[in-house]
Amino acid sequence: MASPCACVPPARGRESCSRGNALLADGAEAPKAPSTAPFFEAFQPEHEGRCGAFYKPQGLDTYRSYVRRELMPAFSGKRIDTITRQDVVRWFEQYSARAPGGANRALGILGQMLGRAKAWGYMPEDWRNPVAGIKANRRRVVGAFLSEAQMARFGTVLDARIAGGCTASALLQFLTLTGCRVSEAIDLEWRDVLPDRLRLRDSKTGARDVALGIVTRRFLKDHKTALDRRARGPRNPVFPLVGGQRYEVVRSVWLLVRREAELPDTLRIHDLRHSFASHAIMSGETLFCTSRLLGHSRIQMTGRYAHLADTALLAAAERIGTILRKGQRA
Missing domain, CATH: 1.10.443.10 (Intergrase catalytic core)
Structure with missing residues (x-):
């Protein structure tokens, strides 16, 4: 009579099952389920749709500009729950070399977006915002004051x-x-x-x-x-x-x-x-x-x-x- 699984003999199947049970018994972590969170480029329109009403017209234009010019090129193709602190730090340092003030503003937008994603149930319970703790660039005093x-x-x-x-x-x-x-x-x-x-x-x-x-x-x-x-x-x-x-x-x-x-x-x-x-x-x-x-x-x-x-x-x-x-x- 043919084995139920033609590619794995019964003895080896039992052996594999026993080894798996032993690993679980030893406290080894089971493989994580693949991420089902949306990609950054798919989540952004939802974020804008749900939060855009809270921006003033000028603020909304600024938000869209940073998203289009900086955040989309950096994080498109990544699921939002897989964006790591290393990803954010690398992007932020490169952007800061060009425009420190702009990098600060874009970092704040990214942090707010990912924070909303957590509040809306897209992130795992143990997820931590990768933007948290990244020190913003020191602001330079622009302009002068009268003596x-x-x-x-x-x-x-x-x-x-x-x-x-x-x-x-x-x-x-x-x-x-x-x-x-x-x-x-x-x-x-x-x-x-x-x-x-x-x-x-x-x-x-x-x-x-x-x-x-x-x-x-x-x-x-x-x-x-x-x-x-x-x-x-x-x-x-x-x-x-x-x-x-x-x-x-x-x-x-x-x-x-x-x-x-x-x-x-x-x-x-x-x-x-x-x-x-x-x-x-x-x-x-x-x-x-x-x-x-x-x-x-x-x-x-x-x-x-x-x-x-x-x-x-x-x-x-x-x-x-x-x-x-x-x-x-x-």
Whole structure:
């Protein structure tokens, strides 16, 4: 009678079975089942479809750009649960050599994508995100900040222009007082100005509040008083620009003010935000507090100003030393 398995004699079949049972009894791992997770290029459209609604239009364009130019070429052809830390590190180091900042951004997108895959049940229980623990490239401080002397000249020019009715100059002054982005100031309406804060309905990082100090509150009160009564309605812009609410209107005035204040030609409007952050740090504010004031989504973004805290720390050390020394002499 023929054996049920023609290719394996009964004795050898029993021997193989016994050996397999012995291996399992000894604690040897059974072969892993082949991966059934989707390939990266198949998972990405699902991720975009389910998460794309949470991006702003500009953010979604940025996401798609990094996926198309960097992530797809690097990880297409791999099942998402087989992407290893070595794969990610090799790709990240090569990309960092070309564009450190871009590599940071793409690494964050990849980590978020794989994290979502785990939450959606595509990864095994013992899976660990290969992006976790990879140190991002140190952010370089891009731009400059105004010194106290430059701020004084800048303020003098702005005051003269504001007195002459230049709304764009008032907007620039507002930027120096709050650290807001230009787009946030342009879109600001009087209904967003509360007694002690601004309630930004939309910003680069979503809705947020901006605390207002006494000086800024007084500035906004004076500015509102100087406006025509019809321009003070809740839905009217705080800074109604001649020619419409366009960035180009502000930039044209910025170029004139920059020249009149004898500021460097390389200085940008966004450097007013850098100046706000830099002087906050140098005056002794913490990174956490400054991060909240700027509306950064991650405190690591504020970390680029950390080196400026050295002056504040030195001054604090000297104050403490003086106090202790006086106590010893008493």
